[in-house]
Amino acid sequence: EVQLLESGGGLVQPGGSLRLSCAASGFTFSSYAMTWVRQAPGKGLEWVSTISGTGDRTYNADSVKGRFTISRDNSKNTLSLQMTSLRAEDTAVYYCAKPVSVANGLDAFDIWGQGTMVTVSS
């Protein structure tokens, strides 16, 4: 079964850091670009970051550039999101997502994790 399982969420103070992880199983992880999408409480979906299958290319939303770093370990089938200089507006459920196609990582996502909640508050 194709599965994504996020972890690492929690409560952090403004200006703090947090590292999220996403464990993938059931598919050839290294063949697919992977993406983080977030959803603030009661709000819509927001694309955060995407990383290529080999990890050599990353793409980030303007709202997180310079603060968030996406990475992956293909030997461990794990996707990560290192978040620094956190702000209240970063409070959200963070989902990792797998695209439908190996050819386009910024296409549609057919597999989503259950999400991990990040709360930025003092």
Added chain:
Amino acid sequence: QSALTQPASVSGSPGQSITISCTGTSSDVGGHNVVSWYQQHPGKAPKLMIYEVNKRPSGVSNRFSGSKSGNTASLTISGLQAEDEADYYCSSYASSSTLVFGGGTKVTVL
């Protein structure tokens, strides 16, 4: 990276058809055939319903269909059912290798 524009809410009676619009620009919806639609029930992860404008993933009911004209994409749900009540989001690839989502539409089955 401006969000795509969706109506806040759409409603219909069981058995009816409804259409949700998703308006962008020539840099996203109008410029690429990479529009997707997601269904999200409360407390759940999004579920892919349509990709590449009008393709349905395996297992998605054929009551769901997608189309695009110019800078506006649309999702049509025919034969509306109670379980279709959910939030729906569109997304599109955008120039400069980014992805943009719509603000979401709440579908209510009357």
